[in-house]
Amino acid sequence: MIGSKILATGHYVPKDIVTNDDLAKVVDTSDEWIVSHTGIRSRRVSLRGENTSDLATKAAEIALERAGISAKELGFIIVTTFTPDGLAPSTAALVQRNLGADKAWGFDLSTACAGFVFGLSTADKFIKSGAYQYGLVIAAEVNSKMMDFSDRTSTVFFGDGAGAAVLAPSEVGVLTAEEMHTIGDAEVVHSGRIAPLTKLSAENYPTIDAFAQEGRTVYNEVTTKIPNHIQDFLKGKNLTVDDVDYFVLHQANLRMIEKVAASLGQSMDKFITNLEEYGNASSAGIAMAFDQLNSQVDLTGKKVVLTGFGAGFTYGSLLLEF
Incomplete structure (x- = not known):
């Protein structure tokens, strides 16, 4: 195959x-x-x-x-x-x-x-x-x-x-397992929404809204759901968090990643972060952090979990085995 x-x-x-x-x-x-x-x-x-x-x-x-x-x-x-x-x-x-x-x-x-x-x-x-x-x-x-x-x-x-x-x-x-989820929610995080018309007028012109989020709700959702998601995901492959060499999570908030690491009973040394320097770069954050890991570490024989979470609420993980 x-x-x-x-x-x-x-x-x-x-x-x-x-x-x-x-x-x-x-x-x-x-x-x-x-x-x-x-x-x-x-x-x-x-x-x-x-x-x-x-x-x-x-x-x-x-x-x-x-x-x-x-x-x-x-x-x-x-x-x-x-x-x-x-x-x-x-x-x-x-x-x-x-x-x-x-x-x-x-x-x-x-x-x-x-x-x-x-x-x-x-x-x-x-x-x-x-x-x-x-x-x-x-x-x-x-x-x-x-x-x-x-x-x-x-x-x-x-x-x-x-x-x-x-x-x-x-x-x-390399990609040996995956698990994805979506929980439809239009309010907790949203960006660029375009409202439908309410009348026909020559003055109609499309406008979009700025990014907005309910920060505390996002924090609570992530720190509650994501540790359980990662553990269940790995259990499905007969693995535990101790078997993973590196975790690359969405670079949302360092305090959030620290909370997830603590919930999993894992050292922050296993969590690759770049948000201290780059901030939250949305979907690009994992891609950039994974490139930094890939460029600096020989991943041969290593297991890496990529976990993303964002508006939707949409989240999922990939297991990469090199």
């Missing part, structure tokens, strides 16, 4: 660094409050005209170079994002054009901050079909363009960035 392997990964972040002190000049907050509540000290923000497709393209170029393949060899491109350049064309179509990947088709996948996990799962199925030699999964977000900078409950968290992975067929697949 054909499996899929991850040939290479890469990530890219905008050059502009916005510290907590910088944010405190715009919104009523402080470095002390942000660090104590979130663990975030800075974030990268796109202030030079780079949109989601631009970040995605640059992350993809890095991953493709490391994989040693040309964009023209790609069969498909999946971009996971909930901050696309626009509703149409897809961000994936723009990346396909930017890369010159003229033999690849592409589409966007939107499961908010869980996107990279769902994107890898989807790509794995296409590779396993035997129809494609190479596939590209990119998680990319420009969260800053969706922020209400008067809302400190959301603004202090988010940063911009992109991470990418190149997949190819393999006799022994």
